[in-house]
Amino acid sequence: MGFSDFKQERAFLDWPDDIIELADFLQIEKFAVEGVSGGGPYALASAYRIAHRLTNAGILSGTGPKWNAGEPWRKPRSLEDTKDFWLECSKWLKEPDRKVVLNTKTLKLLSEELFEAFRQGADGPAYEAKMYGKDWGFRLEDISQDVDVHLWHGELDLNVPISTARAVASAIPNCKAKFYPQEGHYSTLLNHLEEIFKTLKSDTFRI
Helix, strand or coil: CCCCCCCCCCCHHHHHHHHHHHHHHCCCCCEEEEEEHHHHHHHHHHHHHCHHHEEEEEEECCCCCCCCCCCCCCCCCCHHHHHHHHHHHCCCCCHHHHHHHHCHHHHHHHHHHHHHHCCCCCHHHHHHHHHHHCCCCCCHHHCCCCCEEEEEEECCCCCCCHHHHHHHHHHCCCEEEEEECCCCCCHHHHHHHHHHHHHHHHCCCCC
16 A cells, blocks of 8 residues: 555456556556456456556466455554564465565565555555455456456465466456466465566567
């Protein structure tokens, strides 16, 4: 959330309008979108509403419709507080994700990211947690076949079960899914980042 203004009654389908406004300002006609974890619905909403402006869309360890995000964590008091949170989480994560969380560099990044989410308090994260469990305002089956949707997901993901990812992939008309047997929620991004970026960029000049 960072310094963003809190928007009452916002929905995932509001996001594509923000993206278009930014792209128009930057004079970018075609572009790719990528949604990681809870960002998945935003990328999918873009694929649904503005397929004509996209080269492709990527979903990485993304949530699915009606997914229950649970109760949002309390507002961290400091960056050290967020580190304690991740260290506690590492106790129940599968080994691939545990390695990511316990790595000094990635622990720092995860802690900073979580701190920014709660910078202005818990209202934003709490509202977003509820959004995941509600109707998203569109069906995955209605995403245009004119845009390729790439999906990457680790089979050891405990945050978003692999069954959710498979259901999302099967519902999207033109989805190219890749599942990793030995990866989790965080390790998929860390260990396959170059491949993911290369895939999204490869379609950029196809139009």
